[in-house]
Amino acid sequence: MKLSEITNYLESIAPLNYQEDYDNAGLLVGHGNDEIHAALVALDCTEQIVDEAIAKNCNLIITHHPIVFKGLKKLNGKTYVERVILKAIKNNIALYAIHTNLDHVANGVSAEICKRLGIQNGKILAPKDGLLKKLVTFCPTANAAALRNALFAAGAGNIGNYSECSFNTEGTGTFKAGQNTDPFVGERGNQHHEIETRIETIFKAQDERNIILALLEHHPYEEVAYDIYALSNKLENVGAGMVGWLAEEMDSVDFLNLVKDKMEAKVIRHTELLPRKIKKVAVCGGSGSFLLKDAIKAGADAFITADFKYHEFFDAEKQLIICDIGHYESEQFTSNLLIDNIQEKFPNFAIRLTEHNTNPINYFI
Structure with a gap:
């Protein structure tokens, strides 16, 4: 399958905008159009893990921790990070990390x-806060129900276990259509008064593009008036x-x-x-x-x-x-979590759990 099929799925369960600012989750090496035939899952991406992927004919490695946290100025193999990246590229192996975004979801x-x-x-x-936005728009009252339903279908209006949430008030909107317009109601050159419904609804920040596309597609007006507000409300399940x-x-x-x-x-x-x-x-x-x-x-x-x-x-x-x-001990079963999710979504895809313990800490007991 295409690499993008897997990454899009992973980002649907753990959106990239849920990660911390310091993090570097996502596709680190590879291209969405690459064909992927098998994946290896591990907590960390080390040279040993890349060697295991080569031996098992896996051309995708999915890890919790990103191998690259900071910008790389050189790729000459002097550090383990550079060696991992070079080996992955030379062997056409894609690298993907799903880190603090997976930490921040309710099933993570x-x-x-x-x-x-x-x-x-x-x-x-x-x-976490800063993940919610509010859309406010104005629509002819006769068309408000259809527009609301389109916005809900695009992902708006979800609050906790409730869906299709909105607030609606009626008022009078005014506008005057110019000479190069094709107004839905009213006439060119004359100020028009229209009974409109003000629709307010909440949505997740990562859904903004889909919300705006649905608004523009289903709103009857040639020019759509709308406002988007960033909210400080916390998203309780993230x-x-x-x-x-x-x-x-x-x-x-x-x-x-x-x-x-x-x-x-x-x-x-x-x-x-x-x-x-x-x-x-x-x-x-x-x-x-x-x-x-x-x-x-x-x-x-x-x-x-x-x-x-x-x-x-x-x-x-x-x-x-x-x-x-211990850090490794608290996160080691993340690999099992990822495999379970991927196998449920893609039951015929070859997904393998690493055989190696990547914990850099040893204990003398």
Whole structure:
């Protein structure tokens, strides 16, 4: 199949505009029109992973972490990043990364942790803002219903579990058609008054192009008046981390043993165990120390993530237990998540899980 078929699907479940500003998710090497016959999935793209893709005749590598975070000024093979890129290009292997955009969706990286630990009714811990916009337009009242339905079909009007949401008010619009116009109502050269409906509806920022195309195609006027507003509202099902409940409360030691077993962690760095049961749990794949205040505010008894610095452990203030299980350990099952999604969408496509552990950290126990 075409590479774009796979990338378009991945970006439909984890849109690129959901990624953090520092990130570099998306297609790193390759062209959308390239023919792809097999893909290898891994957490990281290393030289070993590229060699594995070559051996398994895979011409696409999908990873969680992008091999390129910063701009490359040279490609001479002096660093592992340059060597990976060069080897991929020489062997016609496309590279695709799905990173913080996958972290930020409700069925993404943190949801996979919840699934493995049996955490139920998970919700986004820190919803993301800046992802919603509002369209306001004005339409002859007789045509308003048809226009609304076209906008809804294009993706507008969704708020949580509700769809086809809009607000409508009636008023009088005025305009005077010029000599080179073909007005839908009114006459050239005369000011016209028309009973119109003001339609307001919300949409996700990544759907803006489709919304505008639907508006222009289905609005009866030759010239369409509309406004688009950026909203600061948070998108509740998009953001960092998740928080939910264990099926049954647990003692702290039993909980740590559960986490260590299910997440296949070599070691857990944690704060002081507290004299209460663990019931509500916050999680975040990868580096999640920035969410500590959110986890405390949510009333979590424990927070599972990685990459806490020494002094940051003090910030728990005995309000919850920080469980630092390691960056790789918290994200290693992301590859399984990706394979499950791709196989469900493309059941006949050859998708393979890497045989290699790319964790750069070793433990002397």
